[in-house]
Structure formats: C-alpha cells, structure tokens
Amino acid sequence: SQKIEQNSEALNIQEGKTATLTCNYTNYSPxxxxxxxxxxxxxxxxxxLIRENEKEKRKERLxxxxxxxxxxxxxxITASQPADSATYLCALNSNYQLIWGAGTKLIIKP
Amino acid sequence: DSGVTQTPKHLITAxxxxxTLRCSPRSGDLSVYWYQQSxxxxxxxxxxxxxxxxxxxxxxxxxxxxxxxxDLHSELNLSSLELGDSALYFCASSVAxxxxxxxxxxxxxxxxx
Numbered sequence: 001s002q003k004i005e006q007n008s009e010a011l012n013i014q015e016g017k018t019a020t021l022t023c024n025y026t027n028y029s030p031x032x033x034x035x036x037x038x039x040x041x042x043x044x045x046x047x048x049l050i051r052e053n054e055k056e057k058r059k060e061r062l063x064x065x066x067x068x069x070x071x072x073x074x075x076x077i078t079a080s081q082p083a084d085s086a087t088y089l090c091a092l093n094s095n096y097q098l099i100w101g102a103g104t105k106l107i108i109k110p
Numbered sequence: 111d112s113g114v115t116q117t118p119k120h121l122i123t124a125x126x127x128x129x130t131l132r133c134s135p136r137s138g139d140l141s142v143y144w145y146q147q148s149x150x151x152x153x154x155x156x157x158x159x160x161x162x163x164x165x166x167x168x169x170x171x172x173x174x175x176x177x178x179x180x181d182l183h184s185e186l187n188l189s190s191l192e193l194g195d196s197a198l199y200f201c202a203s204s205v206a207x208x209x210x211x212x213x214x215x216x217x218x219x220x221x222x223x
Contacts, residue, residue, distance in 0.1 A: 034211060043112065043200050043214030044153070089153070097166050098143075098212065102152035 002027040006090060006101040013080050013108050021075040021104045023090035028099065030092035033066055033073045038087045038103065047088075048075075080108045113137065116201050116215035124223055128189040131218045135182055135203030141165070142184040143204075143212065144176055148197040159184060160206070191222045 004025045013019040023033070032051045036044035050057045050066045050073065057064045063076040077084050087103040113136035123129055135142050144156040155168035159178035170176075173191075178184040188195060198219050202212040 036212075041198070041217070041219075043114075043202070043216050044212075045112070046211035046213065049211055097155065097158070097168075100153045100155070 004028070004090065004092060004099050004101045007104045008102065010105040010107055013106065015080060015082060015108055015110050017080055019077040019080045019084070019106055019108070021088050021106065023073040023075070023101055025071050025092055028092055028094050030094060033090060033092045034098070035064055035075050036089045036091065038089055044089055082108045082110050084108050112213040112215065114201060114203050114213050114215035116218050118218055119216065120219050122221045122223065123191060125191055125193060127191050128187065129191065129220065131186040131199050133184045133201030133215060136213050139203035139205055139213070140182065141204045141206060142178050142182070143202040144186050145200040145202065146197050147200060153200070188220070193222050196220055196222045
C-alpha cells in the first residue's frame, strides 16, 4: 500500500542544536517533495520544495535532502530557536495531487 | 499574509444545519484546494478545482459539495451537519495543479453543537 510517514512523536531539541525531521514514503515515485510549517490553529506555510533530481536544497537555516533510493527526505533546522517550535509537514506529488504526511511536532527548549 | 482569504473565520452552528465557507485565492492562482483538519489530526484533502473545473476528489462526504466560480473564488457547502464535522477547514491555492507550492488561508473554524 502507499504510505507517507513522519515521526508521530514530538521531537524535543535543545536550543542551538540541529533538529532533523524524517519523511519516509512507500510505493510512490514523486517528482518532488515539499515541506511546510504549521502553527496551532493556523494554515500551513510553505518552506521548501525539492525535486527528484536534486539531492539537497538550502534556505537560510533550513536544509532538505531527498533520497529517491531510500525513499526518504530529511529536513534539518540548524541553530534551532524556540520560535522554530511548530508542526512540520511533508507532502509529495502523486498523480497531480499532493499527498500529506501527518506531521511531526518539533519543540525547541531554551 | 499568504494572499488567500477565507471567510468566516469562526462559525458555530447546530447539528442538521447547512453552512457555506468561502475562499478567495491568491491573485493569479487558478487552482483551489479544500482541506479538513480535525483537532490534532492531519490534513484531509477534500477536493481540488482548476480554473472552474473539478480536478481531483479526496475524502469528501456526499453531504459536502464545492464549486469554483468564474472569478476563481470557491465555496465549500456543508449540509446536514454532524458533531464530527467540527474542524478547521482550510482553503489553499496554487498557480497550477500541484507542481508548485500551495498557499493556505487562515482557515474557517467550524463548531457544530
């Protein structure tokens, strides 16, 4: 069956450290994958898009990798700050639709 | 500000009633998507429109319907409401069917009592 999975448990990280979130998928062959941030009660906000022919993409303190062999994307936040605390969602394209993971809640402790 | 406008922001109604949620996409975006998010749950895709035409359907109940008008705004109609329909309803827009990022509105919070 087709699945997209993110860590269901909250991830607690000390401020200043690098947070790494995982998105795994099975039985999809996405041309690209996207990461979004969602704060409680708010709409998701687009962060980064990475295509299948790109290994890595960076934006300020954010870095995304995409390994089509492992069927995995990693999302890194370096020098994490309490303001980075949120739920992070990955989404991949399939048949002109976006398939969403359930999200990982990230908590950055001061 | 994403540029996507949703109204109303909050709505409280009773079981059995009908409500209409409205979405204005970002200027220039042709695709509109509707999502449902119940408390502490993931995004559930309901339906997508592209330039007035239905493009994809997700887990949308028969009691729910939607349309996209010539001016590209969209409405989601929820009827015969049940307690379980209480949720945040998000609208998102994109330039084209999802080869680009989605821009989400702030959502309409529906409470069914």
